[in-house]
Amino acid sequence: MTQRRPEADPHPEAQPELVPGMVRATVRQAREEAAAKARATRARKAADAPISEVDPVARVLVDVALAHLDRTFDYAVPAAMADDAVPGARVKVRFAGHDADGFVLARGTETDHTGRLTPLRRVVSPEPVLTPAVAALVGDVAERYAGVRSDVLRLAVPPRHAATEKRPSPEPPSEPVPPPDPAGWDGYPQGPAFLRHLGEGHRPRAVWAAAPGDDWPALLAGAAAATLAGGRGAVLCVPDGKDVVRVDAALTAALGPGRHVALTAESGPAARYRDFLAVSRGAVRVVVGTRAAAFAPVADLGLVAIWDDGDDLFAEPRAPYPHTREVLLLRAEREGCAALVGGFARTVEAAGLLRTGWAREIAAPRERLRAAVTTAVAGATEHDLARDPHAHAARVPRQVHELLRAALADGPVLVQTPRAGYALALACDRCREPARCGTCAGPLAVTSPTTPPACRWCGTPASPWACPHCGGRGLRAPVLGEARTGEELGRALPGVRVRTSAGDHVAATVDATPQVVVATPGAEPVAEGGYAAVVLLDTHLLLGRDDLRATEEALRRWSNAVGLVRPGGRALAVGDPAHPALQALVRWDQPGHAEREAHERAAARLPPATRLATVTGEPGAVDDALVLLAPPADVDVLGPVALGDGEERVVLRTPRARGAALSHALGELQRLRASRKLDAVRVQVDPATV
Structure with missing residues (x-):
C-alpha cells in the first residue's frame, strides 16, 4: 500500500516559518518574564520577612551619580540582616526599579518616610569599610568641590575583593613602639x-x-x-x-x-x-x-x-x-x-x-642653607663671546663642561632637561623657520640617531627636505630631548658612563660611581650618598609655559633636582640670571618667591586670593547653567570662551572668603540640572589650570 503524501497548505502565510531571529526573541522574552516573576517573588518574600526590632531603619547612601539624589534614603532592616547591616557595610538596595549598591551610614529607630519602608535587598559584606570619620570627610570634599558623595566614595574606598576580605588581618607587633629618632x-x-x-x-x-x-x-x-x-x-x-x-x-x-x-x-x-x-x-x-x-x-x-x-x-x-x-x-x-x-x-x-x-x-637657618649647596646661573661670558660671537646661544656653555669634569672626580652628576625623546622639533639651519611636513604640514622630528626626519602627525619621512622659505636643505634641532642630550654629553666626555631616565624608562636609584645621569623633571633617580653636582638645562622651556603657575612650577622642579645634591655640592642652571625664579633658586629662597607670587596674584585677583570655578560644556548647556545659577554676591562671570570641539567655558571668580558660598551655589546648580535632566556640564572648583 502506497503512503499518501500530505497536500500543500493553500495558505502558507497562515503558518509562518520560525526564523532564527524570531526564536531568539521568543527565548529572550521568556527569560525576561521568568526573571520578572523571580524578582516579584523575592520582593514579596522580602516584604513579608520580619523586620529587626533593634534599630530597624538603615540610612543608606546609594551609589548614584545624580546630584539631586545625593542624600541618604531610609530602608527597613530585615531581622536576618540585623547583625550584618552595620554602619559602614556595603549593601544592595532596590532603587528606582533597579538593584543598586550603597553604604549603610547609620542605624536608627525613626524615619521621615510616611509610607512603608522598602527592606534591604542583601548585605554584600558586613565589613565596615566606611568609617564615620571618612564618611564625614567625603561629605566635606563633595561640598567643597561641588560634587556628589558617590564620586568621592570611589576615591576613598577601594573595590571589594571577597577572597581577601575573608582572611584576617595580621596582628600588630606586640613590642612597644620604638622611640622616635630626632636626628635630622x-x-x-x-x-x-x-x-x-x-x-x-x-x-x-x-x-x-x-x-x-x-x-x-x-x-x-x-x-x-x-x-x-x-x-x-x-x-x-x-x-x-x-x-x-x-x-x-x-x-x-x-x-x-x-x-x-x-x-x-x-x-x-x-x-x-x-x-x-x-x-x-x-x-x-x-x-x-x-x-x-x-x-x-x-x-x-x-x-x-x-x-x-x-x-x-x-x-x-x-x-x-x-x-x-x-x-x-x-x-x-x-x-x-x-x-x-x-x-x-x-x-x-x-x-x-x-x-x-x-x-x-x-x-x-641661612648659614646651613649656604653650606648645603652652592648654586649659580651659567651664561656666556665676555671671554666666550670674544672667542665665539654665537656663544650666547650655546645650549651647554663652557661652565657646564667645567663643572661636569670637576664633579665627576667626586661622584655622579645629575643633568636635568625638560624634554623627553631625541630631537622633538626641527628647523631650517639657514632661516630658522620650523620644518614642516610636505604632506600634512605637521612638525618634523627625529626619534633616534638612526632614523631620518619624519612627521610627528602622519609619520611620513621627510628625506630629502627643502625649506619652502629660503630653499635651505639643512636642519637643526632647537628643542632636544634627554636622549640627544645624553648622546652629546657622551661625546664631550669620552670614557664617562652616561645614563638617561625619562618616560617609560625611569631609574629609581643610581650608585655612587662617577657617571652622568640625564633625566627629565620628576624622573630623577636618587644617587647613593647624593649627587656631587646638579646641572639644569633649558630653563627657558619651563618658564615659557602658558600657565598661571609656570614660574612656581619651574622653581619647584629645579628645587627638587637640586635637593638631591649631597651636602656641600654644587648646582648650575643655564638661563637668564635676572629672572626672579632663577634668583630665588640661587639664594634658595623659595619662601620669598612664593610670597611675591602671592602678592602679584592678589593684585590681579587670581587664586589663591580668590576662588575660581569653571563651567564647561556645549554652548546651550553652558547658557542654561548661567540662567539657572544663583550666584552669591561678589561673583564675577568671565566668558563664555570657545574651547573648540563644540565646547565653551565660563569662569566664575569670587573672593576667597566667599568661596564656600560659590561651591554651595554650584552644587545647587548641579542638583537642579540633574533633576530636570538637562545636558551635562563639567564643574571644576579651583582647577589646576585655567
Whole structure:
C-alpha cells in the first residue's frame, strides 16, 4: 500500500516559518518574564520577612551619580540582616526599579518616610569599610568641590575583593613602639619642638621648607614615629610610587616591620584591599601612599602630611577633581589632628597657610642653607663671546663642561632637561623657520640617531627636505630631548658612563660611581650618598609655559633636582640670571618667591586670593547653567570662551572668603540640572589650570 503524501497548505502565510531571529526573541522574552516573576517573588518574600526590632531603619547612601539624589534614603532592616547591616557595610538596595549598591551610614529607630519602608535587598559584606570619620570627610570634599558623595566614595574606598576580605588581618607587633629618632629634625630650630608636640598628643600645624640634601623620607618617618609613640596614627601622602618606595623603606627603618602599609594603585586589587582592611580594622595606624591615601580610615588620626604639594599628580583627574592637599587640610580641621606641608619648594597655597596663621614655619637657618649647596646661573661670558660671537646661544656653555669634569672626580652628576625623546622639533639651519611636513604640514622630528626626519602627525619621512622659505636643505634641532642630550654629553666626555631616565624608562636609584645621569623633571633617580653636582638645562622651556603657575612650577622642579645634591655640592642652571625664579633658586629662597607670587596674584585677583570655578560644556548647556545659577554676591562671570570641539567655558571668580558660598551655589546648580535632566556640564572648583 502506497503512503499518501500530505497536500500543500493553500495558505502558507497562515503558518509562518520560525526564523532564527524570531526564536531568539521568543527565548529572550521568556527569560525576561521568568526573571520578572523571580524578582516579584523575592520582593514579596522580602516584604513579608520580619523586620529587626533593634534599630530597624538603615540610612543608606546609594551609589548614584545624580546630584539631586545625593542624600541618604531610609530602608527597613530585615531581622536576618540585623547583625550584618552595620554602619559602614556595603549593601544592595532596590532603587528606582533597579538593584543598586550603597553604604549603610547609620542605624536608627525613626524615619521621615510616611509610607512603608522598602527592606534591604542583601548585605554584600558586613565589613565596615566606611568609617564615620571618612564618611564625614567625603561629605566635606563633595561640598567643597561641588560634587556628589558617590564620586568621592570611589576615591576613598577601594573595590571589594571577597577572597581577601575573608582572611584576617595580621596582628600588630606586640613590642612597644620604638622611640622616635630626632636626628635630622634637629637641623631645624623648630624641629624638636614639633616632634615633642606630636608625641604629647597636641596638634601642631607646620609648613616645612626642606634644606637641600636632607633625607626627607627619613624626616617624614620620624614625624610619623613620634605620632605613633604618642598613641595616634598618621597619613603621609607623596606624589608617585617612586616616592612611596622611599618613604616605605624609611618607615620600616623607623618603626620596624608590620606597623605601616603603603596604599597605591600599583599594588593590585588584592594587595591594595588587604592593606586597606588592615588600616580599617585597626591593625595598622600609619599609612603612606598617593592621592587616595588621603582618605585612609586611620583610627585616632594624629597627623596628616603631604610632601611636594605643588606636584600636579595630587590633582585628581576624576570628578569632583579634589586636590590632595585640600583633602588633608579638611581632614585636619574635622578630626583635630596635626598637619605638615613640606617640600623643597613652596606653593602659594602653603604660603597662605603661614600668612593667615593657620600654620607655623619650619625652616633651616641661612648659614646651613649656604653650606648645603652652592648654586649659580651659567651664561656666556665676555671671554666666550670674544672667542665665539654665537656663544650666547650655546645650549651647554663652557661652565657646564667645567663643572661636569670637576664633579665627576667626586661622584655622579645629575643633568636635568625638560624634554623627553631625541630631537622633538626641527628647523631650517639657514632661516630658522620650523620644518614642516610636505604632506600634512605637521612638525618634523627625529626619534633616534638612526632614523631620518619624519612627521610627528602622519609619520611620513621627510628625506630629502627643502625649506619652502629660503630653499635651505639643512636642519637643526632647537628643542632636544634627554636622549640627544645624553648622546652629546657622551661625546664631550669620552670614557664617562652616561645614563638617561625619562618616560617609560625611569631609574629609581643610581650608585655612587662617577657617571652622568640625564633625566627629565620628576624622573630623577636618587644617587647613593647624593649627587656631587646638579646641572639644569633649558630653563627657558619651563618658564615659557602658558600657565598661571609656570614660574612656581619651574622653581619647584629645579628645587627638587637640586635637593638631591649631597651636602656641600654644587648646582648650575643655564638661563637668564635676572629672572626672579632663577634668583630665588640661587639664594634658595623659595619662601620669598612664593610670597611675591602671592602678592602679584592678589593684585590681579587670581587664586589663591580668590576662588575660581569653571563651567564647561556645549554652548546651550553652558547658557542654561548661567540662567539657572544663583550666584552669591561678589561673583564675577568671565566668558563664555570657545574651547573648540563644540565646547565653551565660563569662569566664575569670587573672593576667597566667599568661596564656600560659590561651591554651595554650584552644587545647587548641579542638583537642579540633574533633576530636570538637562545636558551635562563639567564643574571644576579651583582647577589646576585655567
